[in-house]
Amino acid sequence: MTHTEATSRISFEKLVTVLEQIFAKHGVSSVNARVLAVNCATCERDGSLSHGIFRIPGYVGSLKSGWVDGCAVPVVREFGPAFIRVDAMNGFAQPALKAAMPRVIEMAMTSGAAVVAIKDSHHFSALWPDLEPLAKAGFVALSMVSGLACVAPPGGTVPVFGTNPIAFATPVAGRLPLIFDYATSTMSNGDLQLAARAGEHVEIGTGVDKEGKLTTEPNVILLGGAMLPFGGHKGAATALMVEIMASALTGGQFSSEVDISAHPGAETSKTGQVLIVIDPNRGGNFKFADRVKTLTQSLRIAGQSRLPSDRRYATRALSDKSGIPISAEQLRELTSLASTDIP
């Protein structure tokens, strides 16, 4: 799924409207539909295609099977000046986070830091859209999400971790925020599925078969095997931290505890998300965003041609100017989903 198949372009606003209709048609409340549609369109606009409209069938499958509650009303509770728990009530994570956001920002401003622990939430998108508004407001933010078990620990054969992404955002003076957002698995699940469909092999080290032997066959990894964490034992430790923070600390389910077998077609995970927000200027006699700018300049001078999020912002600029590329087939699919009533 690349932009080269595109046969037309759609405005961000128009895409949001179509996606809102799809979510609404499949049982999502209007307030939640808006949040999910903006999130999904944002990913598509920025070229995060594996978290854009590519994911709509998965959203719809989870909704149709009754696995996720599109009308969930998150319950936000504060436990002290720097700690918020959100029960997503088996709804999507983004509306749960949005419900907490005004207080998160006030807390970080007043207390210097705030932790948000969301449980029983379905996060089925990238993490960077959650963090960008916080970095734009001057905060640094770190988030972690657990998922459906598909990653084995080192030396193991049984999946325990989800792709367990981790993301970090920081303001940079005079520029859009610097944000990284990566799966702690060797690949994203979406990319592995795409490789399988394309009949391509993956790099050795990506995953193992059901006996724990390394394989380059995506289908062997997907069917009974497991991916591995990126970066050897260090990446594995990072995946473990994400599991502990996003599932244990939040009071949610571990990736390996999620059982979607009774919900055919469901693709989202009911786990949790943790968010740490810090006011980097608090009590400091320096301008944090200026310092980060100095650092990014050092990196470019040292030879790093592309920093995290550079490519997304370039794609965003193109989309903002000329519209978001969309193929005729994609548009047909979306239009069809938008006009389908729930059976």
Add this chain to the structure above:
Amino acid sequence: MTHTEATSRISFEKLVTVLEQIFAKHGVSSVNARVLAVNCATCERDGSLSHGIFRIPGYVGSLKSGWVDGCAVPVVREFGPAFIRVDAMNGFAQPALKAAMPRVIEMAMTSGAAVVAIKDSHHFSALWPDLEPLAKAGFVALSMVSGLACVAPPGGTVPVFGTNPIAFATPVAGRLPLIFDYATSTMSNGDLQLAARAGEHVEIGTGVDKEGKLTTEPNVILLGGAMLPFGGHKGAATALMVEIMASALTGGQFSSEVDISAHPGAETSKTGQVLIVIDPNRGGNFKFADRVKTLTQSLRIAGQSRLPSDRRYATRALSDKSGIPISAEQLRELTSLASTDIP
């Protein structure tokens, strides 16, 4: 430097006493000497040999050259219910952290979370000893430290990052805390130096020469070249996060801003350290440490034979029983350093 050369064993208390004498002889205040000696002996006891007595000449070099202030009295200031800044006053990081610790724990208990930003500090040890007491007290803790620039960003030739370690600790019901602590570089500086001394090659991907070409020669990496971050662009993003958190947010120097050229013999870095402490049980109707225990059990069942910190605790148990292995040569060196007055 392995335990096999050992010709005798020394008790933890005795080793602490000898190390305290060394620090005191080289201009460290008694309160700071105690903190550093316990930290260093703890590393040696647990088999973290590259952060144990192996580091003493480096400590002494930094002290003798006037680069670090062994008598520094850290200045601790609070900025709200969840934020502490510490100016280490060009002293070591561990006494600075210790000075803040009682309030950090109170804050985390009262507010749910606490952030400690230490600047102008020299951290020349492992991070796990900083975190273990917090996890034993029931908190999760995450720490990051920047250092002397020796790691180039992806595609680069000039070092910008230090080895920039990151560490995470969590309680586990009925066991010692689970802690990981890893350099975001491909190797630790100490291990690279040991490979150079032994005339060994390192794996391709470890580092580059001064033209940015990959090399397996440790000396080429050390002299004019640079190490690379672990784990490709994901590890590089993690190294960047550590640099932003430990240097920019703290108000300290970046790894590439540290200039020790006027202090021959100095080896420590004057950068910063950040620590995030969270009360994982706050407001939750579950037992966090029990949940982590369940997760560690899943990992072992899935085939992961060794979890982070397993090996250290096994070494600790041996040391506690039979004493800490020490070679005759090491003991002579330490005794000599302990009785040397500053010139």
